[in-house]
Amino acid sequence: MSKTAQAINEASWQETFKALWISALRLVQRAREPLEGPIPHLDTRLCMLLALIPLAIAAILKEETDACGAEGNKSLPRRLGLVSSLQDLVQYSGLLVPPSSLVNVANAAASKAAIFRANCKVVGGNPSMIGQSHSSTKAVGNMLHLIVEACISRNLIDTTAYLWPGYVVLPGHSKNTSLPQESPWVNFMQGAPLSDPLKNALIATPASSVAELDKLYHIALNGSEQEKSAAAKIVCGASLVRGWNIQEHVVRMVVKLLSPPLPSDSSLQGSMSHYLSQKSTLNAILLGVSYVDAVHIFSLYGMVPDVAASPSLMWRPDHNHLSRGNHLTTLRTRI
Incomplete structure (x- = not known):
């Protein structure tokens, strides 16, 4: 244009x-x-x-x-x-x-x-x-x-x-004369655990590099249940809505997290069972992107069809595996 x-x-x-x-x-x-x-x-x-x-x-x-x-x-x-x-x-x-x-x-x-x-x-x-x-x-x-x-x-x-x-x-x-405030992402990249204070600081501070996002994505897929939930909340925080310098990477990452990769165990492939291992991540992602501005941002990037086609959105909210409350229904309605 x-x-x-x-x-x-x-x-x-x-x-x-x-x-x-x-x-x-x-x-x-x-x-x-x-x-x-x-x-x-x-x-x-x-x-x-x-x-x-x-x-x-x-x-x-x-x-x-x-x-x-x-x-x-x-x-x-x-x-x-x-x-x-x-x-x-x-x-x-x-x-x-x-x-x-x-x-x-x-x-x-x-x-x-x-x-x-x-x-x-x-x-x-x-x-x-x-x-x-x-x-x-x-x-x-x-x-x-x-x-x-x-x-x-x-x-x-x-x-x-x-x-x-x-x-x-x-x-x-x-x-x-005071020193500039250090970004919480520095501590994260140095291996600090995702405690509540660090998690809240990362939610409020946009990531500055793709390397930081890659590490967060790995935790969202492979961390403990608590770490998965924290990582998902972080990626849907300031990095999504105000991480303008890396926003296109964050948007794609959120879509990837809504469609977690199939496990290597062939017995689980073709079923929805593998989503249970990612329930903390999916629940936090669905809650984090269900408000109007986030849906508009996905729309500007042309990613609404990808979000709507995500396998995780195919689950009925009354299954209660992924969602407590109505944020899945809200996201579907807004899409």
Whole structure:
């Protein structure tokens, strides 16, 4: 659709990409309007802005790269158009104001860029020599910082974006001497058990890499009953609704967990018995994805047919193997 719009309008790729960003930013801003109803569906709209549009642009850039046979070439017209479109967004300050629930996340993204710039100056402008800073520089963030992070995570642009004029805004150049808060995913990857405090922290914090998701998936399939339930709740938490940089992987993982692989024991193949071993995972997944925004996110990724066709949804809720309550019926209704 983006390619069609670009051709019909006889627009440059810079103009086309800019139109995509502005349209999605306006969609996010609509969540503030009371006419949208009691449920603003902000997470669905952020999914469009910070995940689906970067993925669409990634496909467009890959097509150009493959055709030119110059993978990674930063001078290709479409890639230059993307960079230019992002730089132009600075002038739309009204559209870039983050929703209240995203202020801290946007400020963290801006502070990350501020630290990069500060370190770059220390090492004489050589990005290859930049190390981690032990202090956090406060910076004022907006939606552009989140867009740039989404693009960097998918290798559409690189960290030289942090050096763009006007990208980093420091409030009085103040310093925060406290250490940045460590992500709970670091402890998880280091082998910490899924205790209630760590589980709750992981539910509230999006994963940052596919490696973290892979480890979580392994636990959801092979852990103890308690670990399976915890892993399923984590994957349906912030990683699903606000893990924009890895969201497409989370969505596919949830669908895979709804269709757990058959066991190696041939006597169980062809029956539904093997689902009993995954009942904790399936129960937590069905509960976690049964609310409206989650179903909308699956719809945006085109995965509703995959969810609806999942073998676990073929079980009747009154079997009570998978579900206590009505969340399975709710999910079926919403799908």
